[in-house]
Amino acid sequence: MGAVAQVVVVGAGYAGVMAANRLAATGRSEVGVTVVNPRPDFVERVRLHEHAAGATNAVRPLSGLLHRDVRLRVATVDAIAERSVRLDDGGALAFDYLLYAVGSTVARGLPGVEHAWHVADVDGAEALRTRLRQLPEAARVVVIGGGLTGIETSAEIAYHHPSLNVELVAPALAAWLPDASRTRIAGKLAAAGVVLHTGRRATAVHPDGVATDAGWLPSACTVWAGAFAVPDLARRSGLPVAPDGRLRTDETLVCLDHGRIVGAGDAVAPPRHVAGHLRMSCQAAMPLGAHGADTVLALIRGERPAALSIGMVGQGISLGRRDGFAQATHRDDTPRRFTLSGRAAALVKERVCRFTLGAMRFPRAYRWASGATPTVPEPTPATVR
Incomplete structure (x- = not known):
């Protein structure tokens, strides 16, 4: 041997x-x-928006997830x-x-973004959780970003903090999805109490609000849900x-x-x-x-x-604890015609989140969908040292 x-x-x-x-x-x-x-913990990043809103704890000890023969160095x-x-x-x-x-982790591309909270990691989600509990009734919370993070975070905050006024600002909402899916998601956010400012781009974050290309939005708590780095x-x-x-x-x-x-x-x-x-x-x-x-x-x-x-197989979006939206995709992540909505979609998203933990505990049995060939031509990338 x-x-x-x-x-x-x-x-x-x-x-x-x-x-x-x-x-x-x-x-x-x-x-x-x-x-x-x-840190000695595993962070369920798919639940950080829930953690921030106070719905759950997204932190689990790594000792309960790592194989018994794996050594951990913190x-x-x-x-x-x-x-x-x-x-x-x-x-x-x-x-x-x-x-x-x-x-x-979180990308810091927007001027003044240091004045915003985020849910890109557990420290950011915990800080936002504390801030939301400190806000007075009817305080305005502005979420910047129309991607999955912005959609899920705004819905979760609106669901668990109904006394707050939650608003979302973004050039577009779920821009990668078909028009019908985007319309459904927008309607569900509005029904949850989220005010949408689509077609507007945030240009800077200030301690008391957000500057956009269409005017000023006052904010007692701004959440940055932009790109990752x-x-x-x-x-x-x-x-x-x-x-x-x-x-x-x-x-x-x-x-x-x-x-x-x-x-x-x-x-x-x-x-x-x-x-x-x-x-x-x-x-x-x-x-x-x-x-x-x-x-x-x-x-x-x-x-x-x-x-x-x-x-890839699909995209699941949680919209609070009792609503959701799921978009089936082709293997290259382009949308299929099939969608699922409402309570059933919320249950599917929850099952997917739970499946991830189980799959990591039984890694030899883990399988995934085989690949796809993107239609985007491959450029010659530059090597950066």
């Missing part, structure tokens, strides 16, 4: 936990797995070297292979990254310039012909984590890793 390969997994989100557990469960005596994460990785990582506590960990799964760990470590900072990999998820580093989750940029249809989401992160684990195992065994193949 050969030496046990030491694998360091950086990050314990959906991709990191799935990868670590699949490695430990499948590799058996071949692999020693260490997860490095800044620290932050400051830098990745050729065969080791440097930690913020002064320590270091050597690795034979590293799985890069640092996830994503990724940590700059790969860039700082001299690894090849896309212009947005994501780690560049080949079609098997192996880092282009470092054959012992494999990427997974929101912070990786595989070639567009295998991943151009994948958006930052739990739905993509979990199969990316599983595939990343399989790639690491193939490398350890001297086998050729398989190319990535992931298909």
Whole structure:
């Protein structure tokens, strides 16, 4: 029997936990797995809007999710070297292979966004939860962003804080969906008490309101639900990254310039012909984590890793605890004709959220839809060091 390969997994989100557990469960005596994460908890990011509104607790101990053979090191990785990582506590960990799964965080693109709250991570959601409880009756809460985060957050706040006046401002609402679906979602938000300011773009956040291209919106609590960004760990470590900072990999998820580093989750940029249809989401992160684990195992065994193949199946949107909307999609994430609405859609979304935890506890049994070929032509990306 050969030496046990030491694998360091950086990050314990959906991709990191799935990868670590699949490695430990499948590799058996071949692999020693260490997860490095800044906190001893797993954060259900799909529930952070619920956490912020006071509906649930999105934090769970990692001890209850990680495979019994996985070691947890509570620290932050400051830098990745050729065969080791440097930690913020002064320590270091050597690795034979590293799985890069640092996830994503809030993007700070709007002037004055430091005056806003957000739900991109648990600290932001907890701060917003505290702020909402402090607001007086009839206070105005303005949510910026017409994507899934903005829609779900505004609906959740309106449901759990009916005394507040919740407003949403965005150039468009769920712009990627068909007109009929967008109309249904807009109607449901309005029925929940959310005032929509679509067709308006926020230009700056101030302590007492939001400036838009169509005038001023007073706000006692502004929530930024714009785009996500990724940590700059790969860039700082001299690894090849896309212009947005994501780690560049080949079609098997192996880092282009470092054959012992494999990427997974929101912070990786595989070639567009295998991943151009994948958006930052739990739905993509979990199969990316599983595939990343399989790639690491193939490398350890001297086998050729398989190319990535992931298909999307739909988009579920919670609209408070008793309403929702689900849009079925083709495998390339373009919408299908089938939709589900109301209480049934809310139940489907809840079951999906619960399924993610169960899937991570049984990683060898986890399966996902096979891939799709995007119709978007693949450009030649620039390598940023």
